[in-house]
Amino acid sequence: MINSENIPNGFFSSALKSGIKNNDYDLAIIKSEPSSVVSALYTQNKFQAAPIIFSKKNDKNKIDLLMVNSGVANSLTGKKGYDNVLNIADFASKFFKCKKENILTASTGIIGVHLDIEKIKNAIKKSSLNKGFDNIVKAIQTRDKFDKVYSTxxxxxxxxxxxxxxxxxxxxxxxNMATVLLFIFTDLNIEKEALNKAFRVSIDKTLNRISIDGETSTNDTAIIMANGLADNKIITEKDxxxxxxxxxxxxxxxANLSKMIVLDGEGITKTIIVSVKRAKTQKDAFEIAKSVAISNLIKILFISLSPNYEKILSTVGNTNINIKNLSLSVNGINIYKNGxxxxxxxxxNRLRESFNKERKEHSIILD
Known part of the structure; x- marks a missing residue:
């Protein structure tokens, strides 16, 4: 959902074609005036990319500039990869008149390839910051089939x-996130500690609860920037x-952006929403839902249009969670209850009909 009336004040951007992806947008620059408080989360993969290592040193500061490139991940590139980030950040700080410590970076693309820093510097030289976010989403994409944008x-x-x-x-x-980049820009006035807590909880309930292929990446980054220009009374946890x-x-x-990511998943023909109700703890609920969501057995069940729903119970039974009084419904039809x-x-018959080829979204509810 995009509404031009919902563009936050104080953000200026430029989407550029630096040449990393030939003639496609591949560099996004967003400037916050005034500086933003930020909250940032990164992949839990042990091999974190150079731009993440750089950003983690700065994300406790107020941020003036965010730079994101696509096409090259600058991951598994050693000291040279990190030095390239420093080089670009130093150049950008002088060009945009801000401190290097007030810059965040992110990258996505081919792993193990070094950034062409001259191409990026030349693009920065040609950049012109404009109010709003024209083509910014295109500059952060790799194999995305549609733009993932939400405004409110x-x-x-x-x-x-x-x-x-x-x-x-x-x-x-x-x-634990994935090959995902997510950026939120807002003119909300909020205390950093409150922003950190709210953002982490939301990411945990959304980006950290989707799965396509069971893999995580080296570059995943989620950032929210809030510059305070809405001039509301500052939000704290006490309020x-x-x-x-x-x-x-x-x-x-x-949640909306996470669903867009799943719907755009490579090779995806169907999506399955797994819900667990009345588990003893949130952790138990997550573990049960995760075991179902990543099961190849269950994926094959839906792809083959075969309503052998007892296989779902088999998968749930393999978890280490103590399960009593379970009921199971698929596509709104109760299929297991009271043992x-x-x-x-x-x-x-209704269940079999619900497995038709035209139906793209399915549901599994474990209570």
Whole structure:
């Protein structure tokens, strides 16, 4: 959902064709005026890319500039890869008149390839920052088939805060983030500690709960920048009403972008939403849902249009979670309850019909 009225104030950007991806947009530059407080999360893969190592040193500071390139991941590139990030950041700091410590970077693309820093520097020289985010989403993409953009607003007291969010990702998608870049820009006025907590909770409930191929990457980055120009009373955790409104808004943004990522997954013909209700703990619920979501047995079940739903129970039974009084429904049809499979012919026929080729979205609910 994109609404031009929801563009946050104080952000200026440039989408550039540096030549890394031939004649496609491959460099996004976003400047915040005034500086933004930020919250940033990164892949938990042990081999973190050079731009992440650089950004982790700066994300406690207020941020003036975010630079994102696509086409080359600058991952597994050793000291030279990190030195290239420093070189580009130093050049950009002088060009855009900010400190290197107030810059964040992110990259996506081919692993093990060094950035062509001269191409990026030349593109920076030609850049012209404009209000808004024209083509920024295209500059962060690799194999995405459609743009992943979401804009919205939040009423805080008598003020309105605007949000503009973009993401990329089609493969190597799995909890703990994946080959995902996600950026949210807002003019909300918020304390950094409150932003950190709200953002982490939302990412945990959204980006960290999608899976396509069970793999995670070296470059995954999620960042939110808030520059305060909405001029609302600053949000803190103590302001429970406003803090809850923010958490709900971030859940909305991240959930919508996460679903877009899954729908754009490479080789995807169907999506399955797995819900677990009334587990003893959130951790148990997540472990059960994850075991179902990543099961090749269950993926084959839906791809082959075969309603052998007892295989779902087999997968759940392999978890280390103590399960009692389980009921299971697929596509809204209850098929297991009180220890017995549902053998009602009418229900079974409805389930079989729900597995048709045209249906793209399916649901599994474990209660």
């Amino acid at each position: 607003k939040l009423n805080i007291g008598d003020k309105i805060a605007n949000f503009y969010a973009i993401a990329k990702g089609t493969s190597i998608i799995h909890p 429970k009403k406003s803090f809850k409104l923010l958490k709900n808004k971030l859940d909305e943004i991240c 017995e499979l549902n053998n009602n012919k009418s229900d079974i």
